[in-house]
Amino acid sequence: MISKEAKKAKDKFTRLGFLISALALNPTELSKFKVYTQRINFNFVVGKLIKKSKGSEFKKLKLGSINTWKITTPNSDPNKILLYFHGGAYVVGNPESYYPMMSHLSAATGFTIYVPDYKLAPEHHYPSQLEDGVASYKALINELNYSPKQIAFAGDSAGGNLSLVTLLKLKEEGIELPGAVACMSPWADPSASGETYNLDMCDKDPVLGPVFKKAWVKYNLEAYLTYYVKDEDMDPEDPLICPIKGDYNNSPPILIHVGTDELLLSDARNLKKALERDNVIYEYKEWENLWHVFQMESLIPEAQESFQMIGKFLNKHISK
Numbered sequence: 001m002i003s004k005e006a007k008k009a010k011d012k013f014t015r016l017g018f019l020i021s022a023l024a025l026n027p028t029e030l031s032k033f034k035v036y037t038q039r040i041n042f043n044f045v046v047g048k049l050i051k052k053s054k055g056s057e058f059k060k061l062k063l064g065s066i067n068t069w070k071i072t073t074p075n076s077d078p079n080k081i082l083l084y085f086h087g088g089a090y091v092v093g094n095p096e097s098y099y100p101m102m103s104h105l106s107a108a109t110g111f112t113i114y115v116p117d118y119k120l121a122p123e124h125h126y127p128s129q130l131e132d133g134v135a136s137y138k139a140l141i142n143e144l145n146y147s148p149k150q151i152a153f154a155g156d157s158a159g160g161n162l163s164l165v166t167l168l169k170l171k172e173e174g175i176e177l178p179g180a181v182a183c184m185s186p187w188a189d190p191s192a193s194g195e196t197y198n199l200d201m202c203d204k205d206p207v208l209g210p211v212f213k214k215a216w217v218k219y220n221l222e223a224y225l226t227y228y229v230k231d232e233d234m235d236p237e238d239p240l241i242c243p244i245k246g247d248y249n250n251s252p253p254i255l256i257h258v259g260t261d262e263l264l265l266s267d268a269r270n271l272k273k274a275l276e277r278d279n280v281i282y283e284y285k286e287w288e289n290l291w292h293v294f295q296m297e298s299l300i301p302e303a304q305e306s307f308q309m310i311g312k313f314l315n316k317h318i319s320k
Helices: 004-015 017-022 032-047 095-109 128-142 158-173 199-204 209-218 221-225 265-277 301-317
Strands: 057-063 066-072 077-085 111-116 151-156 180-184 254-259 282-287
Touching: 004 301, 032 095, 057 128, 066 095, 066 128, 077 095, 077 128, 077 158, 077 301, 095 111, 095 301, 111 128, 128 151, 128 158, 151 158, 151 301, 158 180, 180 301, 199 209, 254 265, 254 301, 265 282, 282 301
Parallel strands: 077 111, 077 151, 151 180, 180 254, 254 282
Antiparallel strands: 057 066, 066 111
């Protein structure tokens, strides 16, 4: 049984389903107007309707050439760093819109959080986002003098994808890895090969359901899911696009939180299988009856509990 606060929030998203569907993008023709409108709507819903944690502060800076927000709360440890990649399907979202959610995550974990404003589609295609992910991590080490052992990655949805593919790219390049990774509803399978990509789940998922249902009915699903990757670059077996295909041997500990009422449930389950195959230390939790990145509603009890669990995980694996 979910909390009354969570039920109220879920009902709100369900009522907004018609608006979410109306803003759904045609992957074969990304309208500048719809992209612009979608960004305004997302930034308002995520960034303006949630109260920030008391005493939170932000500072604008650059990680290399990437505009970034540094977010702290009174208990933030300056020597424990969370490099957080925001979600938004690689089309929407920015550090400002994620400030409220990050303030609660910082308060719960005690970490100092850096949120890079990585490049978005359709203006920038893959691998632009991956390049920014790697560059922001290198800047924390080379410019701000943090040790990899002080740094963890985290992200939600597309940001979860970026956390994972950045990790895999660093492994490929032989660069020392961060100390841990935490993913909320990670978009680990843009090829949509999992068993929970179906119309029944669309009706359960109040956030992604309306968009994906419209994609199935009106557009081509495969095209929709790969809009941030050019057709000639799309390869469902490429782990830097679909991280469920990755080799995680010798990876740091990874945490995954996912709702049972979301299309990306199979992404998380198949990622868990890959971690088990490669003997990675991991923590995994499915939240019953909750939706895609329910933690955006940061004040509901389930979100606060999720943040606390993430905090325990990070503090177990990250040293000063």
